[in-house]
Amino acid sequence: MSLSIRPISAEDVDAVVALWRKCGLTVSYNDPEADIALARANPSSDILLGEAQGRIVATVLVGSDGHRGWMYYVAVDPDIQGGGHGRTMVEAAENWLRQRGINKAMLLVRPTNTKVKAFYEKLGYAEEDRSLLTRWMRGGPGTETDPAQLWTIETTVTYLEMPRQPTRPTVPAPSGLRLGLQRAENPTVSFYRYLYNSIGAPWAWVNQRLMSDTEIAATIQDEKVELYVLSVAGVPAGMVQLDRREADTVDLAYFGLMPDFIGLGLGGYLLNWGIDQAWSSAPGRVTPGKVTVNTCDLDHPRALPLYQKMGFQPVRREVHRLPHPHLFGLEVPAHRR
Known part of the structure; x- marks a missing residue:
């Protein structure tokens, strides 16, 4: 053998x-x-x-x-x-x-x-x-x-859905900033890891850190997965990742800002833009039946209220155990210490 x-x-x-x-x-x-x-x-x-x-x-x-x-x-x-x-x-x-x-x-x-x-x-x-x-x-x-307490961390995940396209005024872009929003076509794994790790580090994003390059490439280079990058004066400032692989659903898989760009009024603008993009019925694209997102209590404390303000409705909560942030050289977010 x-x-x-x-x-x-x-x-x-x-x-x-x-x-x-x-x-x-x-x-x-x-x-x-x-x-x-x-x-x-x-x-x-x-x-x-x-x-x-x-x-x-x-x-x-x-x-x-x-x-x-x-x-x-x-x-x-x-x-x-x-x-x-x-x-x-x-x-x-x-x-x-x-x-x-x-x-x-x-x-x-x-x-x-x-x-x-x-x-x-x-x-x-x-x-x-x-x-x-x-x-x-x-x-x-x-x-x-208990080893589980040393190597994992417990978190409550809230799953939210938006069952219909919202009718509301568009959130304007903050004034005084040269903004750009562009889809990253066939993004490289190294660029994606840079975005994911930089944006997620303060909030203990660890799931994608466990994925191999092959696994990440299979996701982000899928034609039904869209990665959009927000830039300020040419500098990457945030990302929105939309996943259309499930029929009748668009999942707002990842959304966030680089730490240096938090507090400039970009969060609501980028999330509003991402939601509109998720509902967009571009040529050849079927309008989804719902848009989904999830967040956990390790995330920014204003994440859940912001999702709800934008029209997402909580549908269930689950307790999960994730690999502990210290395994990746990360700190537990201050609001969870």
Whole structure:
């Protein structure tokens, strides 16, 4: 049985966690979902999967600290161990490191785990005379802290709908600013990440940070997804992302301003423009039956009132757990601390 190697995607998380648990690699003080989120969010790490017969049967988490390479979660389904698949995953991780100019691979093995130590020694790994010093910054063995509280954050999401096109005066553009509004045609992933990360950083936008470049490209370059960029004197100041992929519905997927442009009166103007664009019946486009949006209590405190002022009506609320902002080097918004 040969393995097909590929990077992890969002749809693989549950299967990977299940495999790690089956292999006995999870411990109470490490949340596997958080480990996956952190690895995927960091450009210096990745999780490689080994697939056979359409099933994930092996993994390795590989990364570098800029000087050395490290491997974690080297796992092979117990049902197929002994077939050389562990060696295949280690070699895949080593190749990942070589491609990034890393010349030394390292890993940690508990002294009592003699079987695993022997496995790596057969692959050419040798024990070095070094002292390992550690310090837990959050949680750790023997603490009473719930890992879910360390690695995730709870938020209440409000889902809103606008069932009919509003009839109201247009919100005028703020005076004294040279504004531009243009659709980004076939936007690049790097440009989209710049907008998303810059606009969302103060409000703990993390979902798209978990997505791979391939996943993001598949969304933003879809002809039914529209990305509009607001600029002030040529400088990107905000974005509106409309998703028309669901029949009879336009979802206002993302809307926001760059931090430097908050407080200039642009929010209401841009949201009003985005709503009008969502309802627009351009040639070849069917007028939607409703426009949707959602927000959460991590967002700007005025976001929900603004949506309601513009005509959106709350239809339901749900409590979700998101990867904690500190996994991405972000702060929890001040109003939630």
